[in-house]
Amino acid sequence: MSSLSSALSVLIYYGKMFLNAFNNNFDFVKKTNFLKLVFSVIVCQCAGIVGSLSVGTSVTTWYEPMLKPSFAPPNWVFAPVWTIMYTLMGIALYLIISDSKKSAERNVGLFFFGLQLVLNSLWTFLFFGLQNPPAAFLEIVLMWFCIFATVYYFWRVRKQAAYLLIPYLMWISFALVLNYAFWQINI
DSSP states (O other): OHHHHHHHHHHHHHHHHHHHHTTTOTHHHHHOOHHHHHHHHHHHHHHHHHHHTTTTTHIIIIITTSOOOTTOOOGGGHHHHHHHHHHHHHHHHHHHHTOSOOOHHHHHHHHHHHHHHHHHHHHHIIIIISOOHHHHHHHHHHHHHHHHHHHHHHHHHOHHHHHHHHHHHHHHHHHHHHHHHHHHHTO
């Protein structure tokens, strides 16, 4: 329960930062293309759905019997956290694709964003589908660097988009450590 409350505290903190970044001026709502916003969120949620297709019965037949590190959260935590993370990613994507300045940094940021989204789905396939924690670990390290690069380039284009990805980077950092621990205690 403490990991969930910590995650919620972080989300609330960054939500306040996001609102303060707009100086509590909600004129941005008038400028929001809600269809593009919904599409951006759906694209990110679909990455989660695609990844979950490879899980199948491996949660009950493979994952549940595994030895788990003491800091592994209960299974019920993952669905709400990932739903929040994919939503934040979608909003960040919307902010970048809605930016009128079509710069090289924007394009590089979008490249890394797309790459990390593909890697996000691939990780689930490697860990649960192939039941291969070592391969999933190597892949999540690459994903972490792609997320970091995305945050860096999004920051240069629109800081609010970068802020929205900080909880995701933190969650993937935790998942990286968790993946490594699963691999090591189940050798």
